[in-house]
Amino acid sequence: MLDEVDRGLVHALHVDGRAPFSRIADVLGVSTQTVARRYRRLRAHAGLRVVGLAERDRAGLSSWVVRLTTTPTASQAVAHSLARRADTSWVKLTSGGTEIFAVVQAPHDADASRSLLLHDIPRRGGITAVSAHLMLHTYLGGPTTWRGRLRALTPAQQERLAPPAVPPGGHAPPPADADRRLIEALGQDGRASYSVLAAATGWSQATVARRLTGLRASGALFFDVEIDTAVYGVTTQALLWMSIAPAHLEDVASALATHDELAVVAATTGPTNLLAQALCASPADLYHYLTCKLSALEQIGAIETAPVLRTVKAAGTLPGGRPPR
Template sequence: MLDEIDRGLIHALHIDGRAPFSRIGAVLGVSTQTVARRYRRLRADAALRVVGLADPHRAGRAQWLVRLTAAPHSAQDLAHALARRADTSWVKLASGGTEIIAVVHTPAGGGHSLLLHDIPRTAGITTVSAHYLLHSYLGGPTAWRGRAGTLTERQQRQLAPEDSGSVPTAGPSLTDADHALLTALQRDGRAGHAELAAATGWSPATVARRLTALQAGGVIFFDVEVDDAWFGATTQALLWMTVTPAHLEQVATTLAGHHELAFVAATTGRTNLVAHALCPDPAALHDYLTHRLGALGAIHTLETAPVLRTVKGAGPIAPAGEVRRLPPRSG
């Protein structure tokens, strides 16, 4: 599995996805070469990747959590078709392989072609439900605690960008000219200024200034993708909950503090709160559901959808031929 240096490196990338290997090495107490070597190994073995993402509100985008049910023989093909689209992220196969769950990004003012046109006309889909993401309490720039518990507070301060403690200003906003920059960062959030300059047609100095401004203003952030099985999270599930509206804020805030959860959001629909749980095994998931969630009386209903596979994460799907190895078996 992962040793302390691997975990420290991943935690460091969650704090600053573009931090130089030299700075990460200094904080971890190892050489720059060691950090670079570990990063390459984790990319090959654990599907580690840093991706640059736009804040949906700043980018004028709405997010929907879509649940599709399909026949077993067609569900995988449909999941991969959704994953290839630029307007989707976090495409997962769940519930025995017959359910597909995906985040769909749409223009805030309309233009819902996937929801209104493409999905209804797709053969093999038996049921569809779309849930508008109203508010995220955990996820996005905030890492799952299972990945972000290695570095001390002092080490985290040493790695934090200089302006991370400031409140994002009202600007800048994403423009059409930023599209090429964001597309390149979605593929590789650690791409160098020269590579980003080639993708945008700007000079490296212009890329550096624009990237600094967008990141400081909270317009973009950097997420880390990695196979959570390497952290011992071999059992995952999406939890769909119905909570008394008067207690929704309190319950959601409480859940956002649970170590077992990587994502918590309020949604529209028959259920009004969704969470993503990562646990070591089914027994641990059962214990979490019955004891920690069971103790919250404001949760009236709970539906558990086991996640079998993540077909696509936050960024575009990996190029063909990039193979992810399975984590070693414990024991």
């Protein structure tokens, strides 16, 4: 479990993933050495990682929610195969280990389910069903994260850490092809030094700093924080697939986005049109959420609950991740 300094550090990285340790230390009232030591410990023992991610609309990408049903013996191999792809994120084993959930990034004009079927999937036996649904709108998730991580810092402390604000109404061009090498490097380590990023892009450190500042200021790039939710007392995760009449979808999704138990709320295509991820302290807490808090929203017509057994891949690229062939 995390202490006050650990929680403050993780919250600070959510405010600015590249904030210097010295600035975080000043806000937390501890030494720079303490912050650096805690960061290294959390990386080693809790999977802490900052990752830089492209804002999908500006990058010309669509997100597809993919569900694969497998035989129990095939699920691990298929999940790890998907996780190695550079275009996947949030690869999870669900429903007793016989279903795989993944989010696939694809160009706006591409069909993610067709892409997967034509590449990695046919090479694996044991696949019994595949479905893919376009993610239409995100109400919670992406640049906005689970509130369980955001309770350590006061508004004044957050203001001291906040990076320069995105200009209102700005419409900067999407990232250029040359920027993609920078974003890919940040997808593996969002706190990589300018020298490491220069080596990855072939640019000078000054050019890296200028382009990174421009991408952040335009909103084309944001930073996410990965960490094992177990250190926050989460033992039970579930994906919730809900059906809501279109006339009520906006109201229900907006209401769910305020629930502290949820880390993701997104509208999708398909037989269920609203997806959420619940993070709870125990199965009893999940039951209480489903039967008390969620059931109060009468507009929810049906719900499927898929327990998450394991997260194989989170938001960032795995080391050695490759693009689809």
